[in-house]
Structure formats: C-alpha cells, structure tokens
Amino acid sequence: MDATEFRKRGKEMVDYIADYIEKIEERQVYPDVEPGYLRALIPEFAPETPERFEDILKDVERIIMPGVTHWHSPYFFAYFPTANSFPALLGDMLSGGIGCIGFSWASSPACTELETVMLDWLGKMINLPPQFLAGKDGEGGGVIQGTASEATLVAMLAARTKAIRHIQLDNENLTQGEIIGRLVAYTSDQVSTLFPALLVPRMRWIFGNVLNFLKAAGAIKLFQRGERATNDLLGNDINHLECFPICHCAIGKPYRGYADSFNFNPHKWLLVNFDCSTMWVKKRLDLTCAFKIDPVYLKSHLCFILQHWQIPLGRRFRSLKMWFVFRMYGVSGLQEYIRKHVRLAHEFKDLVLQDDRFEICADVILGLVCFRLKGSNELNEVLLKNINDARKIHLVPCHLRGKFVLRFAICARTVESSHIQFAWKNITTIASVLLKTQKQSTD
Amino acid sequence: MDATEFRKRGKEMVDYIADYIEKIEERQVYPDVEPGYLRALIPEFAPETPERFEDILKDVERIIMPGVTHWHSPYFFAYFPTANSFPALLGDMLSGGIGCIGFSWASSPACTELETVMLDWLGKMINLPPQFLAGKDGEGGGVIQGTASEATLVAMLAARTKAIRHIQLDNENLTQGEIIGRLVAYTSDQVSTLFPALLVPRMRWIFGNVLNFLKAAGAIKLFQRGERATNDLLGNDINHLECFPICHCAIGKPYRGYADSFNFNPHKWLLVNFDCSTMWVKKRLDLTCAFKIDPVYLKSHLCFILQHWQIPLGRRFRSLKMWFVFRMYGVSGLQEYIRKHVRLAHEFKDLVLQDDRFEICADVILGLVCFRLKGSNELNEVLLKNINDARKIHLVPCHLRGKFVLRFAICARTVESSHIQFAWKNITTIASVLLKTQKQSTD
Numbered sequence: 106m107d108a109t110e111f112r113k114r115g116k117e118m119v120d121y122i123a124d125y126i127e128k129i130e131e132r133q134v135y136p137d138v139e140p141g142y143l144r145a146l147i148p149e150f151a152p153e154t155p156e157r158f159e160d161i162l163k164d165v166e167r168i169i170m171p172g173v174t175h176w177h178s179p180y181f182f183a184y185f186p187t188a189n190s191f192p193a194l195l196g197d198m199l200s201g202g203i204g205c206i207g208f209s210w211a212s213s214p215a216c217t218e219l220e221t222v223m224l225d226w227l228g229k230m231i232n233l234p235p236q237f238l239a240g241k242d243g244e245g246g247g248v249i250q251g252t253a254s255e256a257t258l259v260a261m262l263a264a265r266t267k268a269i270r271h272i273q274l275d276n277e278n279l280t281q282g283e284i285i286g287r288l289v290a291y292t293s294d295q296v297s298t299l300f301p302a303l304l305v306p307r308m309r310w311i312f313g314n315v316l317n318f319l320k321a322a323g324a325i326k327l328f329q330r331g332e333r334a335t336n337d338l339l340g341n342d343i344n345h346l347e348c349f350p351i352c353h354c355a356i357g358k359p360y361r362g363y364a365d366s367f368n369f370n371p372h373k374w375l376l377v378n379f380d381c382s383t384m385w386v387k388k389r390l391d392l393t394c395a396f397k398i399d400p401v402y403l404k405s406h407l408c409f410i411l412q413h414w415q416i417p418l419g420r421r422f423r424s425l426k427m428w429f430v431f432r433m434y435g436v437s438g439l440q441e442y443i444r445k446h447v448r449l450a451h452e453f454k455d456l457v458l459q460d461d462r463f464e465i466c467a468d469v470i471l472g473l474v475c476f477r478l479k480g481s482n483e484l485n486e487v488l489l490k491n492i493n494d495a496r497k498i499h500l501v502p503c504h505l506r507g508k509f510v511l512r513f514a515i516c517a518r519t520v521e522s523s524h525i526q527f528a529w530k531n532i533t534t535i536a537s538v539l540l541k542t543q544k545q546s547t548d
Numbered sequence: 549m550d551a552t553e554f555r556k557r558g559k560e561m562v563d564y565i566a567d568y569i570e571k572i573e574e575r576q577v578y579p580d581v582e583p584g585y586l587r588a589l590i591p592e593f594a595p596e597t598p599e600r601f602e603d604i605l606k607d608v609e610r611i612i613m614p615g616v617t618h619w620h621s622p623y624f625f626a627y628f629p630t631a632n633s634f635p636a637l638l639g640d641m642l643s644g645g646i647g648c649i650g651f652s653w654a655s656s657p658a659c660t661e662l663e664t665v666m667l668d669w670l671g672k673m674i675n676l677p678p679q680f681l682a683g684k685d686g687e688g689g690g691v692i693q694g695t696a697s698e699a700t701l702v703a704m705l706a707a708r709t710k711a712i713r714h715i716q717l718d719n720e721n722l723t724q725g726e727i728i729g730r731l732v733a734y735t736s737d738q739v740s741t742l743f744p745a746l747l748v749p750r751m752r753w754i755f756g757n758v759l760n761f762l763k764a765a766g767a768i769k770l771f772q773r774g775e776r777a778t779n780d781l782l783g784n785d786i787n788h789l790e791c792f793p794i795c796h797c798a799i800g801k802p803y804r805g806y807a808d809s810f811n812f813n814p815h816k817w818l819l820v821n822f823d824c825s826t827m828w829v830k831k832r833l834d835l836t837c838a839f840k841i842d843p844v845y846l847k848s849h850l851c852f853i854l855q856h857w858q859i860p861l862g863r864r865f866r867s868l869k870m871w872f873v874f875r876m877y878g879v880s881g882l883q884e885y886i887r888k889h890v891r892l893a894h895e896f897k898d899l900v901l902q903d904d905r906f907e908i909c910a911d912v913i914l915g916l917v918c919f920r921l922k923g924s925n926e927l928n929e930v931l932l933k934n935i936n937d938a939r940k941i942h943l944v945p946c947h948l949r950g951k952f953v954l955r956f957a958i959c960a961r962t963v964e965s966s967h968i969q970f971a972w973k974n975i976t977t978i979a980s981v982l983l984k985t986q987k988q989s990t991d
Contacts, residue, residue: 111634115562122645123551143661154878172658189647191554202565204632215615218586252860417695435597
C-alpha cells in the first residue's frame, strides 16, 4: 500500500470509525459469541500473497465486531470508564504517522519535551505541589507510563533502591539481597496489582478502605493534597475514592507525611485514549538513579532521558494525544465532562433510592453506584445474570463486606439521562420478574 | 468535536500523514533544536476554553516537527529499524476507534481471540515448535507485550515462581525470600535491560557474544531453533545476530536444552507499528500461575485471560495491526521487505570494502554494518560528529572490543539503493576533509 492508497483507505477508516461511534447504540453492548468463536472464522495460516483492503474491512464486520464488548456504548456500565475521544484519536494517528521511538532526548527531542510540558500542564490542572513539576529548572517532573501497574513498579523500584543505599551507608557489610529480605512494604488490600510484591517480598496488607490505609501509612498529608487537587479540577464532587491511585505514592514511604510520587490514569476519565498513565516524582534523580547511574547524565538538568523513567526502552509519542485533548476540550470542557458523569451517577442513585426493594451499598460520590436487591447474594447473582443475559445493558459485580453487589459505572462519553432511565427500567423489569418467580416458588 | 467534525479532521489528518511520509526526504533527518526548545513555544497552562483544530495542526509544523528525529526518513541509519507501514496505521486507527480494554475474555472476546490466533499465525511463519502454539487445545500460546523488556520481566517472573515452588517441595522450611536470595540467573553482558536483576538479585553476566552466552546457558538447542525459524521466514540471510531476543528465553533455564519462552519484536522489522513485542510460551500455566492462582481459571482451556500474561491490567486491541499487516503484505511481501534491507546492507558493506581507508568491524549478516576509519577512536568520534553535524544522514556509534565504531543500520521502509549511495558519498566526502585536515595539522 502506497501513500496514495493510504489516503483513500485512511479516509474510509475515518468514516468507518465515525459510523461505529455514531451508531454504537444500535449494536448489542455485550456479544453473543462463545469462547473459541473466532478461530473457526479465520484461516489457519497467514496468506502467502497480499489481500485486498475491502476484504479486510468486510471481515472486521463479519469476524471482529460480533466479538466486541462495546465499551463506548451508552449501555455499557461495566468495569470503569475508558477514554475515547475524537481529539485523542487524531493525536494518536499523528503519533503513529511520525512513528518515532523517543527513549532519549536525541532520539526525538519533541517527543521528550512535549511530554514533560504536558505533564506540567496536567500537574497544574490538578494542583499538584510545585515540587512535582519540571518547569525550567525544577527537580521533579512527570512521565507517561503505559499503566498504573507499570508506574507502581517503577515507584517501588525507586523506593527500594533509595532504601538500600540509605541502609548501606550505616551497614556496609549488608548485601543488597540481605537488605531486600528485610524490607517491608505496606499496601492496601484493595489494590488490583501484585507487582509490589515482586520487588519487596515482605508485604503487609492494610485491610479496610483507602483512607484507613493512608492513615496507617502516614500518608495523610499526601492524601489531603490529592483531594484538594481533584477538587480544583472537578469542582466539589470529588473525595478520597478518586484518590485511590495515590496509594502507590505512599508505598515505600510509610510514616512520612509526604509522597514522593503520584500517579493517575487520564486514559480512564480524562478523554485521553489508552495508554496514558501519568506519573510525577518530586526528585527525578530518585527514579532515574534506580535505572542507571551515569554521572554525565546526572549533571544534565536539561535533557530528560525518559527510558530511565520506565521499564520499556521504546516509547511512542503519547503526549500528542494529551496535547490534542487538552487544547480541543480546554480545562472547562474536561470539567464539564466529569461533572456530567457525576450528575448521571447521582440520577441513578436517586432512582435506586426510590425503589424500596433495592439498597445502595456505598456512598455515591463520583461516577459509580454500588447497589443490590435487599436479599441474599444468590438472588443478586441471578439478577445480574438475567440483566447481562438480556443484553440490553452490561454490568459487572463486586463483593463489599461479604455482599454480592452490582456495580453501575457511568462509562461512555456519550451516555445521557435517557440511557440511565432506560437502564433502570430494564433492571427493575428484570427484578420484578425475578422476585415474582421467586415468590411463586416459595409459595 | 462530534463525529461530523471528526470525519473532516480525520481525513485532513490522513492527508497530513500521507504528505509527511511521501515528502519525508525533504525534511532534515535530525533536528537543529537545543534542549528546552519546546517549552518556550508553548503556553505555561492548558487553555481554559477549547481551541480550533486548524491552530493545533499549524502548531504541529511550528512546534513539533522542528524537534522530530525522522526515524522514517531514508537518510536515517541510526539505532535500529522501527516499523511504520500504512496497513499498521489503519489497524491502529481501528483499535483506537473500538477503544476496548481487553484484559479478560469477556471484556472483549475478539481482542483476546484475534491476538491468540495472530500469535499462532506468526509462530507458524517463523516455524516455532508446535508446543509454542495455542491451537485449539495446545498448552502453549502467544501474547503481545509492549516491549521486549516487559516480556523479559514476565518470563523471569514465571521462571522464578516455578523455581521457588520446585525448591519448596524439598525444602518446606525455606521462605520465598530465602530462596530468592539464593537463586542465580545468567544473562549476556550485551543485553540492554537491567530488569532481570530486579527479580533475581544474584546475576551472572556472561561476557562475549550471544552465541557464547547461549552455549554457556545451555540454550544452544533453542538457539538452533530460532535460527531455523528466521531462515524459513527470511530466506538464507539470517543467522544468530537476529536471534538475540531469544536470550530472554534461556534466562532462568540454564543448562536445559529447550527454552520455555520466546520473544521478538515485530515492531522493529516486521512492519507492525510500535508497540508489538510478541512472546510465546510452551506452557501457559507457568506464566499465568506466576500472576494468579485461580483454580477455576486453571480448569478453563478455552478462555485466555491475557491480564495474567503481562504486567499491565489494561491492554489495547493490538492484534488488529498485525492482522492488517499480515493480510495486506502477505508472507511473501514481508520476506521481500526484509530481503531488500539485507541486500542494501551488503551494498553498503561493499562500498566500505572498496575504500581502503575504512574497515568493516563485524560480519554483515542482516541489516547492520559496523564500520570505521582505520585509525584512532578519536578520529572516528570526530568523523561521526562531522557526519551528524552536516545533518544529511543520521548515524549512532557503538563500542566493539574497545574500538569506537560507526553503525550503519538500514532502517526506513522507503530506503533504496540511491540513498545508500548518497550516504556513502556523504561519509567519504566528510572523511576526506577530516583526513586532509588531520594530515595538515601533523605535517
């Protein structure tokens, strides 16, 4: 395919994507396929000779789409929101077209520099303490990681390296291995990644909610900052639940009032498509020294070498999509978007509260409503199964204090009040049938 | 931005990318900017209100492009090739448009299933032993990791988990920490990642070339397989240099004739844009058990849960770009592409050999030529600096057995014989001036 054909096919793909998103409501939110469905539809071997683009695009509808869970359908209320905005798609296209690998400054200066500036922009938007910003001559700064798991691993590595060096100052005879065996890290029992345990074998799990964890870890001052920060960006709708990612910051620094690093995922709720997990550090040397000790590098304040901030060597030009999103939405557009989602969650909560067969299982603060039928876990498991089997909306469950709970997460960029009303009507209709059947069987 | 505007802007972006790639020769391959150039061109804060797309696209030329190192210029011979093909761009656009997060089968069945089948396609293309394939009921299978660093880390984690469990069978009293302190891993001194050392503190570095390392690690049978595999795909041009990534496979399994895992990067030389690092395992339970022990999951052969194969939880629909590339090039198209690059490297090597002021410093087998002026390291450092300062072509150096060496890597998809001839003329002209100046200063 040459550039001329790419002009044609690229434009067809733009229309295909626009059609997909414009008409996504018409697609069933959760697919009907069974495990292994796709293998039967695809040849066993790659073709020896080139195939035509038309045939591939036809196969997208025939083979791929029947197996897609449509995360951006306004009837998708499962898992968590994941970003998908048009400006981010455009930025990502450009990133692919430039196709540079920005591991060092010289390998593509714009890639390193735009990322550093975009992390400053975002850090200011969420009111991070100025020590976390790079500025012209700061000691801190931010980086885009692929995911929060990677950010956590990197933060843990930096904390471990620093702890080892500190301990070795007073205990020259201790080996690195001996010190690692004696390090203890604290984390919440609510984290979804086990990676900290790779680096520090002795983990202590703090049970209970995030706030308790942060108190236990002595990180409350960090937490307060996180809270204030999101408040400033998002209005007054935010509290500690959204600050969950800052747990990562506190690991390795228990009993100290301030975090050394901060991480959250714009690729969830901030309209920047996956992957874009932003991480800031107060002292970037803590991080880069964990990866490489290079005296020449240490002397350079100007050249960020982002490969020393992360696990991979290679890195895409991901800051372009942040730049496109921040400029095309503006801070006010981002605030409006988050506020709309929070309003819709409250609208759903109010519907639940008006039906005394149901109960709300956790405070509704942001975009998530945890609810259930008053009654047994089994009843709620059947309710969820019936809702998902009906394929009108899609939900996933969680367990809260031993109770099986349905999670209703406001996810899609295009979700409106009408979808919330439809979802609730769907849930209550299915619940009514279920309760009636159950009553009949017990009568 | 709504779908209507996205149709317009998306098509403009397609044209912008096509223009960029069609006319990339006209751009200076390496930029003139100094560290910190970009901050001065961008506001200190994100805009409060939305900006226009036209202004952003203008700023791409004004702010971004002056700082881009053009990896896809046919005058770029630095680092290594990185994939950038039109079919991959189209596949990636679609991946962004669908925007699903495929961590589990249910979170988007097509995402998991296409990836598994594409890894089987590619595994067959490179003639991997059938144990590495998933098939309908195999115990192996493949996964897309972001980079080889992540694949290495995951393979090391699986190997470590397996070793710990094995040792604990006979030594119930040993803790995990005690066992980790006694594990030893072997790796080549030529690897570019330090991550194995995170998991096994006692590393042994094998000095010398990859073949020696593989022999030392007892992995020679794996290596032979890798060699055969790439031969089959690529003709007879390939030998062990390209099999470097398989070092990863042997780590954790010294003195055993067969590798448990295999990893290489289609995002380098196989026209699938970054990120796409493919990794296969013979027993996927070795891998998934290292991440999660879930008896229900272990019973399921059908549902791959790819989050248990990797560090991140989230994952994009990256197999789409493999599917597009394999189908639009066909196996024959991929072979032709690799063979062209290898031919061009030999063309450059022959030019070097015809000039007795120069020497070739390593066998030329694939797409890389290591060469230098006969003479001191200082002389060659100045030569490289003068070449890069002239900005006509871009090269980076390496050190081989104490010698400062210039690396000439065939990189761009569009590079042709004329660019090789131009590059050599450029190098020899600069060398002649340098040698003349040097002679004058010593006369």
